Amino acid sequence: MYRIEEVAKKTNLTKRALRYYEELGLVSPSGRTESGYRLYTDEDVAHILHVKNTRDLLGASLQEIKEIMDLGKRYELLKQDYFSDKHASEKLRLLTELEGTLRAQRDVLQEKLNKLADMLQGYDDKLTRITNKKRELEKEIEE
Amino acid sequence: MYRIEEVAKKTNLTKRALRYYEELGLVSPSGRTESGYRLYTDEDVAHILHVKNTRDLLGASLQEIKEIMDLGKRYELLKQDYFSDKHASEKLRLLTELEGTLRAQRDVLQEKLNKLADMLQGYDDKLTRITNKKRELEKEIEE
């Protein structure tokens, strides 16, 4: 179990950001000491990193991230009462909703991936042009 | 030449955003009508799209984007006085600086690309698991 500063270092977030994320209901430490210090598990840290990646890579707002995760949690809850067939159709509905949003997110990611690849190619082209230019200049100077 | 609303539609930015970018020195319309209306060329639009992509994909702040582009412009300026060998070493210095920042940006992009690919894989896995689960549930309901 880690205290907040450890987690801040591990995740490269500030302590304030961690508390803020908790305030939004995005991440919660698994426990507290008797005196009230937050205690995070490795699992908590992994979760935080996932949130951070979603923010950085998908470019989603913290609210959006929360909504995605709440959807997942709602399903996990339903999953619990496994043996109540009564709720099978309800499960199916939720699952379909979850599938929809996930597929949408996936498509956004795919789109970003494509654009990123293009952009990277552009950078590489520019870099080789610069390298050539540098060689030219170095020759020019030598003389 | 397009007026601002056209450009807003083409780039999927608001008119306010376009003016704001201009205020920051990020993008300027190539011309104005006699009465003061902004006029953008296709080249301007392409530039704006590049800025937008850099913001969305690299996740850079508008200030950072400006700094990157200013560096490029500084080089373009030096490039102008092509025949003054006197400045060859100065060119080389600027070029090396430019190369450095570009390479850094490239590495960030590469890193993001890798993480994005991972994340995408994660989504796909989750989606196939959900699809299976749905099939299960559908069977269960039929009976």
Added chain:
DNA sequence: AGTAACATTTACGTTTACGTCAACGTTAGT
């Protein structure tokens, strides 16, 4: 036992990236 380094909550402050009027001029269609 003292103290430096860590933690807590509360609350106000700040930056970025625009949104939203207001007051006013321009363009274009009928």
Added chain:
DNA sequence: ACTAACGTTGACGTAAACGTAAATGTTACT
């Protein structure tokens, strides 16, 4: 010639994502 739709420049407002300071308690070391 009128009017709707578009443009301009201020200038103030705002949401998100924290930063920062204050007041206070806790750990841990010497």
